Amino acid sequence: MLTGEQTRVRVAASLARRYRQEFLFRLFGIVSIVIGVGFLLFLFTTIIGNGYSAFWQTTIKLDVMIEESVVDPDGSRDPETLAAANYARLIQDALLEVYPEAAGRRDRRALKSLVSTGAAYILRDRVVDDPALIGTRHSFWLLADDEVDMLIKGHVEAGGDEALRRLSDRQVGWIEGLQAAGRIKKRFNTQFFTAGDSREPEMAGIWGATKGSFFMLLVTLLLSFPLGVAAAVYLEEFAPNNRWVDVIEVNINNLAAVPSIVFGLLGLAVFINFVGLPRSAPIVGGLVLTLMTLPVVIIAGRAALKSVPPSVREAALGVGASQMQVIFHHVLPLAMPGMLTGAIIGMARALGESAPLLMIGMIAFIVEVPNSPTDPATALPVQVYLWADSPERAFVERTSAAIIVLLAFLLVMNATAVWLRNRFERRW
Amino acid sequence: MLQPDYGFGPESTHMRSDAKKSVEPVAADLERVDQEDAASDPSGSDDAGIAAPSGAYATIGDITARDPVMTVRAGEVFYGESQALIDINLDIGRHEVVAMIGPSGCGKSTFLRCLNRMNDTIESARVTGEFLLHGENIYAKKSDVVSLRARVGMVFQKPNPFPKSIYENVAYGPRIHGLAVSRAEMDDVVYGSLERAGLIDEVRDRLDEPGTGLSGGQQQRLCIARTIAVNPEVILMDEPCSALDPIATAKIEDLIDELSQNYAIAIVTHSMHQAARVSQRTAYFHLGRLIEVGPTDKIFTNPVHRLTEDYVTGRFG
Numbered sequence: 042m043l044t045g046e047q048t049r050v051r052v053a054a055s056l057a058r059r060y061r062q063e064f065l066f067r068l069f070g071i072v073s074i075v076i077g078v079g080f081l082l083f084l085f086t087t088i089i090g091n092g093y094s095a096f097w098q099t100t101i102k103l104d105v106m107i108e109e110s111v112v113d114p115d116g117s118r119d120p121e122t123l124a125a126a127n128y129a130r131l132i133q134d135a136l137l138e139v140y141p142e143a144a145g146r147r148d149r150r151a152l153k154s155l156v157s158t159g160a161a162y163i164l165r166d167r168v169v170d171d172p173a174l175i176g177t178r179h180s181f182w183l184l185a186d187d188e189v190d191m192l193i194k195g196h197v198e199a200g201g202d203e204a205l206r207r208l209s210d211r212q213v214g215w216i217e218g219l220q221a222a223g224r225i226k227k228r229f230n231t232q233f234f235t236a237g238d239s240r241e242p243e244m245a246g247i248w249g250a251t252k253g254s255f256f257m258l259l260v261t262l263l264l265s266f267p268l269g270v271a272a273a274v275y276l277e278e279f280a281p282n283n284r285w286v287d288v289i290e291v292n293i294n295n296l297a298a299v300p301s302i303v304f305g306l307l308g309l310a311v312f313i314n315f316v317g318l319p320r321s322a323p324i325v326g327g328l329v330l331t332l333m334t335l336p337v338v339i340i341a342g343r344a345a346l347k348s349v350p351p352s353v354r355e356a357a358l359g360v361g362a363s364q365m366q367v368i369f370h371h372v373l374p375l376a377m378p379g380m381l382t383g384a385i386i387g388m389a390r391a392l393g394e395s396a397p398l399l400m401i402g403m404i405a406f407i408v409e410v411p412n413s414p415t416d417p418a419t420a421l422p423v424q425v426y427l428w429a430d431s432p433e434r435a436f437v438e439r440t441s442a443a444i445i446v447l448l449a450f451l452l453v454m455n456a457t458a459v460w461l462r463n464r465f466e467r468r469w
Numbered sequence: 470m471l472q473p474d475y476g477f478g479p480e481s482t483h484m485r486s487d488a489k490k491s492v493e494p495v496a497a498d499l500e501r502v503d504q505e506d507a508a509s510d511p512s513g514s515d516d517a518g519i520a521a522p523s524g525a526y527a528t529i530g531d532i533t534a535r536d537p538v539m540t541v542r543a544g545e546v547f548y549g550e551s552q553a554l555i556d557i558n559l560d561i562g563r564h565e566v567v568a569m570i571g572p573s574g575c576g577k578s579t580f581l582r583c584l585n586r587m588n589d590t591i592e593s594a595r596v597t598g599e600f601l602l603h604g605e606n607i608y609a610k611k612s613d614v615v616s617l618r619a620r621v622g623m624v625f626q627k628p629n630p631f632p633k634s635i636y637e638n639v640a641y642g643p644r645i646h647g648l649a650v651s652r653a654e655m656d657d658v659v660y661g662s663l664e665r666a667g668l669i670d671e672v673r674d675r676l677d678e679p680g681t682g683l684s685g686g687q688q689q690r691l692c693i694a695r696t697i698a699v700n701p702e703v704i705l706m707d708e709p710c711s712a713l714d715p716i717a718t719a720k721i722e723d724l725i726d727e728l729s730q731n732y733a734i735a736i737v738t739h740s741m742h743q744a745a746r747v748s749q750r751t752a753y754f755h756l757g758r759l760i761e762v763g764p765t766d767k768i769f770t771n772p773v774h775r776l777t778e779d780y781v782t783g784r785f786g
């Protein structure tokens with residue numbers, strides 16, 4: 042036996058060691074967090090730094106004379122005639138008005154290319170909406186070409202070897218002239234948030250991919266949540282304890298770890314080739330992502346059910362609740378926050394998934410914004426991939442902008458998960 | 470009338486060694502009791518008309534109740550291979566409180582949980598023997614466990630109100646059993662139950678606050694209110710006061726006293742004082758056997774079996 046004095050000496054000796062260990066452990070924790078946060082900051086700053094300029098778009102102010110002879114030669118104001126008219130010529134005329142010296146064919150082509158080809162469609166929509174414009178002269182802010190946009194934003198240089206540049210010295214001169222005349226302005230890029238994909242960067246938008254992702258996640262949520270909850274409840278509450286259940290459990294855990302591209306192949310074989318669902322459709326994407334998300338939902342659901350204290354079950358059984366009533370009145374409500382959190386985390390993973398979508402044709406170039414889960418569509422991460430693969434400089438910033446949108450959605454979903462957990466978590 | 474000292478006197482220093490001696494030779498003890506039984510207490514279990522299995526020991530004392538609600542004959546429980554209860558015979562009568570006492574692990578909770586088939590939830594548990602509620606076997610195939618638990622309510626060791634409002638806690642049982650057809654009727658049931666549980670004055674203004682926000686003692690009375698709201702015939706209580714302070718305990722004990730006017734109550738307790746205060750009959754369990762049962766004051770002042778005596782005098786347990 043130690044005397045009291047000896048005990049205190051030994052405790053003091055061990056104390057220093059314990060404090061040192063604790064200090065080292067804390068240091069280790071702080072260092073890991075700093076590294077993690079550092080990478081995150083790096084990711085955010087590069088992506089936001091690259092992408093924020095895509096939220097602004099250069100426009101050129103032109104005074105366009107809406108000639109009746111071009112737009113509506115027979116004077117019928119028939120929307121179809123109006124829609125079919127040659128608006129590009131009106132824009133070209135307006136440009137020539139500013140730079141009359143550009144008379145030759147090549148010059149005219151060069152001048153014309155300052156304005157986006159999409160500008161004609163925007164002009165058309167304005168005229169179809171408001172035929173009273175016909176025969177009047179009107180100032181329009183028209184979408185500039187992506188090369189002009191890049192020059193204005195300073196992403197490309199005006200100097201250097203002319204042959205290596207997309208804009209000739211002549212064009213740069215015109216742009217500077219327009220700028221000096223106050224005819225060039227950067228405006229908020231609504232096009233980016235309302236349009237589908239396009240070959241022209243200045244016309245390309247994220248809305249098509251966003252809606253595609255939305256329909257896909259809708260299908261995934263509607264299928265994987267009820268199925269996952271039902272499976273979790275059955276396995277946790279009703280299934281007998283036998284070998285079959287063990288086999289099922291092992292397989293569910295395995296499914297959660299299967300590479301997602303395998304689910305894509307499965308979806309291609311089953312949903313498209315066998316069932317005959319349309320290619321490139323969000324419904325197929327949703328089904329594939331359901332397969333991928335389901336194990337996550339089931340595992341999270343079972344963990345949530347397990348964490349409901351047995352005293353709650355006993356209390357309910359004790360007043361004569363049947364097993365179903367115990368589960369639906371008491372256990373499920375308490376497990377719901379955990380289940381929802383699991384589901385949302387699964388959905389967030391599904392939102393960021395691109396590999397399986399490549400296999401089912403959601404990588405196709407699709408201009409139309411989808412209006413239902415069966416319309417051809419692409420998804421946000423696939424859009425990122427498509428743009429990242431495009432050579433135009435303007436797609437670089439759009440890629441980053443698309444990533445920002447994707448990250449924003451992920452952030453919202455994960456914040457919702459945290460909010461749900463705090464909101465519905467109850468103490469007992 | 471009762472011995473005031475339950476083992477905190479000078480003798481208690483010898484508790485451990487004494488306990489060992491008396492636990493190990495249980496079988497021998499029990500045989501000795503058989504002989505003693507025949508000699509000194511002929512009014513044992515045999516007078517119930519149901520003979521104990523031959524070769525077994527018999528419980529000392531009168532296992533019957535004047536007006537039995539629940540009757541247990543040859544009740545045995547196994548958890549997997551190990552036997553937790555051996556040949557239990559006991560009645561629980563109307564208007565009485567039966568206290569179950571005995572050292573930890575002797576099977577009191579197991580016995581109590583058999584009475585409303587709470588053991589059904591334990592997969593390894595197997596129950597044999599007769600457990601009758603008004604003469605009907607509650608383990609029979611056609612017997613319905615849901616309605617059984619409505620008739621035999623249970624209050625647990627740790628207060629376990631639902632994480633819902635106080636009102637909902639009490640209203641839940643009547644609602645699932647369809648006992649109240651209108652909101653007014655439900656209000657009656659809830660207020661009445663809270664009243665009988667002695668809680669109404671404390672919670673009248675906060676019925677829609679969560680039941681989990683009450684103090685421990687209040688929670689336990691809420692659980693009692695929840696149990697009596699479905700109008701059971703029997704209330705089982707497994708150490709209902711062990712998580713409570715003395716004042717809350719006193720309130721619950723008063724409540725048990727009152728409730729015994731209307732219900733048959735079986736209570737497990739580790740407090741000899743509590744058993745003495747609230748019960749009319751006491752049953753002493755030891756290693757899965759019911760050793761002795763009788764009027765509470767007799768068990769405490771004049772126990773027959775040495776194990777009972779050792780336990781109530783605080784020599785072990």
Ligand SMILES: Nc1ncnc2c1ncn2[C@@H]1O[C@H](COP(=O)(O)OP(=O)(O)OP(=O)(O)O)[C@@H](O)[C@H]1O
Pocket residue numbers: 548553571572573574575576577578579580591593
């Ligand atoms: N779920 C279970 N599975 C296996 N064995 C069990 C289970 N519950 C209880 N037992 C065993 O049954 C015996 C009786 O347990 P029980 O809980 O009935 O004792 P008790 O008298 O209530 O004890 P305490 O006073 O400590 O509550 C013990 O040996 C215990 O280990």
Ligand SMILES: [Mg+2]
Pocket residue numbers: 577578579707
């Ligand atoms: Mg117990």
